Amino acid sequence: MLxxxxxxxxxxxxxxxxxxxxxxxxxxxxxxxxxxxxxxFALRNRCPHGGAxxxxxxxxxxxxxxxxxxxxxxxxxxxxxxxxHQWEFDIKTGQSWFDxxxxxxxxYETKVEAGCTLADAxxxxxEGPYVAETFSVSLDKDYIVxxx
Numbered sequence: 118m119l120x121x122x123x124x125x126x127x128x129x130x131x132x133x134x135x136x137x138x139x140x141x142x143x144x145x146x147x148x149x150x151x152x153x154x155x156x157x158f159a160l161r162n163r164c165p166h167g168g169a170x171x172x173x174x175x176x177x178x179x180x181x182x183x184x185x186x187x188x189x190x191x192x193x194x195x196x197x198x199x200x201x202h203q204w205e206f207d208i209k210t211g212q213s214w215f216d217x218x219x220x221x222x223x224x225y226e227t228k229v230e231a232g233c234t235l236a237d238a239x240x241x242x243x244e245g246p247y248v249a250e251t252f253s254v255s256l257d258k259d260y261i262v263x264x265x
Contacts, residue, residue: 122226127261130229133157136194140172144265148172148225151208153195157261158208160197161223165213169201171222176208226264235260 125143127150133139138151140162147162149172162172178193196214197206205214211224233255 122264124235125263125265126235127227127263130259130261133261136176138172138176140170141263143263146265148263148265150227150261150263151176151197153208156209157227157229159225159227159263160206160208160211161225163222164199164201164204165220165222166199166204167201169199171197171199171206174198174200177205228262228264229259230262232258232260235262 123144125141127133127139127141133150133152135152135154138149140147140149142148147170148159149162150157150159151172160172162170164171175198176194177196177198179191179196180188181191182188195208197208198204199206204216204220206212206222207214209224211222213220213222
């Protein structure tokens with residue numbers, strides 16, 4: 118089976134520290150890329166409920182309770198709230214917590230790849246008759262890559 122996904126470089130890992138987000142336009146889509154404790158996740162920047170710019174919403178977590186008087190705050194920074202109607206979505210999966218069966222937002226695969234692997238990928242060049250003076254170039258940063 119062919120993998121028809123296109124790769125898009127979002128930026129370097131150090132440009133997006135933990136807890137931060139970056140909204141990019143890729144392939145005609147607005148997509149929010151989030152760094153959650155060093156892991157990168159991407160969601161479509163459109164709330165499936167009303168079309169709001171979802172990825173501009175507040176990041177939060179859940180208050181959990183095992184019983185009366187016993188409360189804890191979990192999954193800090195992993196839940197994204199729609200800026201218009203406060204519907205909550207899981208950044209890691211796109212699942213809605215308001216209506217998990219029917220409503221979800223599109224999640225995209227993200228990877229971190231070394232710059233040198235990106236420079237070598239997909240280039241099948243044939244040697245030509247003319248040769249120019251060349252210089253060695255290296256890419257030593259890690260890049261966030263979005264696949265859609």
